[in-house]
Amino acid sequence: MATPAHHPTAPSADLSAATLRQAFGAYPTGVVAIGALRDGAPDGFAASSFVSISLEPPMIAVSVARTSTTWPRLSGLPVLGLSVLSHGQGAQCRRLASRAGDRFEGTDWQATPEGAVLIEGAALWLTARVGAVYDGGDHEIVLMELLTAELFPGVEPLVFHTSQFRELSPHA
Ligand SMILES: Cc1cc2nc3c(=O)[nH]c(=O)nc-3n(C[C@H](O)[C@H](O)[C@H](O)COP(=O)(O)O)c2cc1C
Numbered sequence: 001m002a003t004p005a006h007h008p009t010a011p012s013a014d015l016s017a018a019t020l021r022q023a024f025g026a027y028p029t030g031v032v033a034i035g036a037l038r039d040g041a042p043d044g045f046a047a048s049s050f051v052s053i054s055l056e057p058p059m060i061a062v063s064v065a066r067t068s069t070t071w072p073r074l075s076g077l078p079v080l081g082l083s084v085l086s087h088g089q090g091a092q093c094r095r096l097a098s099r100a101g102d103r104f105e106g107t108d109w110q111a112t113p114e115g116a117v118l119i120e121g122a123a124l125w126l127t128a129r130v131g132a133v134y135d136g137g138d139h140e141i142v143l144m145e146l147l148t149a150e151l152f153p154g155v156e157p158l159v160f161h162t163s164q165f166r167e168l169s170p171h172a
Pocket residue numbers: 031045046047048049050063064065067068069070071093094096097098099160
């Protein structure tokens with residue numbers, strides 16, 4: 001099969017938010033739901049900036065918008081749940097990111113005794129404690145110490161790319 005032509009756009013110094021959103025969207029990621037119980041109800045949001053950081057000690061990081069009104073409600077809690085969303089959970093992901101209404105409506109979840117909220121059907125469950133926080137421009141880079149990991153082998157992840165939810169497919 002012929003290699004498709006690779007036509008870049010001209011290099012541009014336009015690093016406006018719109019351009020950068022498009023540019024950063026060329027990098028495919030998964031999405032995690034970050035959640036915890038507050039006054040007995042689940043609170044949380046979707047984040048595609050999840051990244052694994054360290055094996056020893058076990059650490060991950062997430063970049064959180066400084067404008068987030070959700071994060072200040074979660075950052076002081078003792079334990080957070082992080083669920084790697086699975087293929088088919090795109091609609092739930094959008095709801096978990098919505099600014100209006102109940103983000104957990106239509107989503108099955110469970111809480112650990114410590115109050116971490118984990119999404120049923122996810123590909124991976126992690127629980128973590130907030131650690132150091134670093135300056136990340138209009139975001140904060142939040143390091144978290146991992147406490148537990150529970151894998152669901154065979155559950156395919158949701159993929160986020162160019163503002164769309166996609167699924168993995170094997171390379172031909
Ligand atoms: C696919 C996807 C990925 C997102 N990733 C992040 C992220 O990494 N960091 C972040 O702060 N917000 C992220 N968001 C936005 C939050 O999920 C949520 O919309 C935002 O926190 C809403 O603002 P609020 O906290 O003021 O209610 C993402 C949203 C979507 C749909």
